[in-house]
Amino acid sequence: MELLIGKPSYQVEACSTLAFSPNRTTTGETIVAKNFDYLNVLEPYNLTCETKPNEGYATLGCKMAPLAGMLDGMNEHGLTVTYNLANTLDEPQCYAPLSIALQEMLETCKTTDEAVKFIVKAKRGGHDAVLTLADAEGNIKTVEITSSHSATSNTTGGQVVNTNHYKTNEMQKHEVPRSAVFFGKGVPKEIVGVKVHESSEQRLKRAQELLKGKEKVDEGKITAVLRDHGENNEPSLFTICRHGTDASTIRSVIFYPNRKSMKVLYGKPCKNQYDKFKFS
Helix, strand or coil: CEEEECCCCCCCCCCEEEEECHHHECCCCCEEEEEEEEEHHHHHHEEEEEECCCCCCCEEEEEECCCCCCCEEEECCCCEEEEEEECECCCCCCCCEHHHHHHHHHHHCCCHHHHHHHHHHCCCECCEEEEEEECCCCCEEEEEECCCCEEEEECECCEEEECCCCCCHHHHCCECCCCEEEECCCCCHHHCCCECCHHHHHHHHHHHHHCCCCCCECHHHHHHHHCCCCCCCCCCCCCCCCCCCCEEEEEEEEEECCCCEEEEEECCCCCCCCEEEECC
8 A cells, every 4th residue: 555645735636527529418519517626615715707818718617716727617619628636646847827728728729629739738737637628519528637748538428527537548657556545744534544546436437327328418417416425325525526524515517618608506516506607
């Protein structure tokens, strides 16, 4: 067993993303949804923000004050991105937050393919990530990145489920070992001794089980997945709707690239309702 020693600001493994091509939705449109899981004390700092740069495309999405850039958002052409944290062994060469690169990507790219080319070439630092990219044409791709490595993959059966571990063989070489556990000063008691990827793997498996089959999904099915507490309906750090003493689901979002609109819920999906936002 390997130990992942906790730092004063320990890495919170969190977030679950779902993405569906038009042929997988009842409305025949692209849909992307995500639960944003992070430290409970930061819940009040979530923002939904529209930007209209003098040069570049308008954006609409979710940020966290005072962090610059975009965490999860879309632009006026429907290009959409979600940002899930990952755990790797790479040391950043550039310490500018990845969220800044994502903001610039949304302001300058129209399609998923353009966005992939931009982000893999961009100087990036901060956290490693599993990015889900989608556009109004139904082109959905996953980009797994560190500050110096990347790999891109496509949908399986018209859908994507991403959590916080890499699924490509190429990127797993740079990942924190699957045998590593949380341990050390600053790590909450509820995850001491827990494998770093355990929650991520359980949430991925549960979402795939809930979405198994050929039937098309609608908003009701998607929100049911985002609110899920597992087979035994026991909310925890290992369920899609996460409940923890120090970290939980603190925001949930659903993007509709074809409509150029989104729905946002603050707090836990099991307890709150979504509000609709559109470009002004």
